[in-house]
Amino acid sequence: MDKDNYYLEQLKNGNQKVLDKIYLTYKKEFLFFAKKYTQDEETIVDVFQDSMIVLYENVRKGKLTSLNSSLKTYLFSIGKYKLYRFNQENQKNTEDWKNEYREEVNDQLFEEEINEERMRKINRAFEQLGKKCKQLLKLFYYRGFDLEEIKNEMNLENKNTVKSQKSRCLSHLRKLTINS
Amino acid sequence: MTMKTEQLIEAYFLNKLSADEVEELKKRLQGDSTAKADFIFQLELSKVLQENEKKKIKQRLQLLDQQSDSSKVKWWAVAASIAVLFAMAWALGLFTNTAQNDQLYATYFQPYPNVIAPLERSSNNRLSEFQKEAFQLYDQQEYEKASLAFQDLYKKEQEDYALFYLIVSTMGNKDYDKAIELFKQKEQWEASDFEFPAKWYAALAHLKLKDKKEAVPLLNEIKMSDHTLSKSAEKLLAELN
Secondary structure, three states: OOHHHHHHHHHHOOOHHHHHHHHHHHHHHHHHHHOOOOOOHHHHHHHHHHHHHHHHHHHHOOOOOOOOOOHHHHHHHHHHHHHHHHHHHHHOOHHHHHHHHHHHHOOOOOHHHOOHHHHHHHHHHHHHOOHHHHHHHHHHHOOOOOHHHHHHHHOOOOHHHHHHHHHHHHHHHHHHHHHO | OOHHHHHHHHHHHOOOOOHHHHHHHHHHHHOOHHHHHHHHHHHHHHHHHHHHHHHHHHHHHHHHHHHHHHHOOOOHHHHHHHOOOOOOOOOOOOOOOOOHHHHHHHHHOOOOOOOOOOOOOHHHHHOOHHHHHHHHHHHOOOHHHHHHHHHHHHHHHOOHHHHHHHHHHHHHOOOHHHHHHHHHHOOOOOOOOOHHHHHHHHHHHHHHOOOHHHHHHHHHHHHOOOOOOHHHHHHHHHHHO
């Protein structure tokens, strides 16, 4: 197994130390590479960190399972796109940018009805949940595990148990959210 | 909410819907305000969880930057990088237990060379009296006293070398649980010059405690690195399998 695939496997398992490793390995080179797009080092570091987040999430959610190129190429192309977007945003006026942004997220249903205040409440309520509920909801809503995978990960009896626990956790969360 | 709507919602969050199915879900939700409110709640939850994870990673990387900025210029970085493991007739034969892990531990565990304050070097002048004393005890294999000295140093300076030699001294003192606890106390070894040596000793401590499951991932990390310990880790892994 080569190093990049080993890294992917480790990231998939949530080994964030490998994330640190990748970050430190390529940071300097990215700083150099990105100078073509902007001279502001703070922006570049910020973009590189955000690119690492995209990499990590894609691996964790199973969107990236194997590489056609090297990990570095993959990572840098995310960064390059982000830098490109950053430059565009700076040139256009905000109104244009907003329209563009809207278009991009349109595949999300009812995005416009999401309420920030409610999200803050959900966040506070989530912290009050028990360990098992937190784990289950994270696996489903963040990691994108299906019921079968959650059953295996959490050693639950069967898919129906997962399903009923999930809806119990959700309704508990909803109650906590209303009270918070 | 109908069964079908529920299935569609579930599949939506797993990213498994076709474009047609997304349209169907949209229609169904528009005609069912309870289901829609439920869906939006789940949507908000998934956003919250994603934002939280993002924030955590961002903070982790920012912390890493701070740590590596402050550690890279230290003089012992050079010392650590030129360190080569050499044999010290120390642990060999110390362990009479015949269990496999014990044998492997005994074969592979040697105290890490004192790369900071080799006693014969004149460069000792730049060391404080406390540092000199700690390393002297370490070289004399007075591990109990050495660990106390390194503990004091680490409390005072919060530097990686002190923590690292504290861990090795603690192992020399045969307190493996404590050594692992100390290793885990530092959240991110990655920015440290002692990353792989520290992981190596932590892996050995786990082996000593018959905890192969914890040892193997650490050894794998070392194996995949460019560190001089990479070959040893590879060999040890092969023996474990």
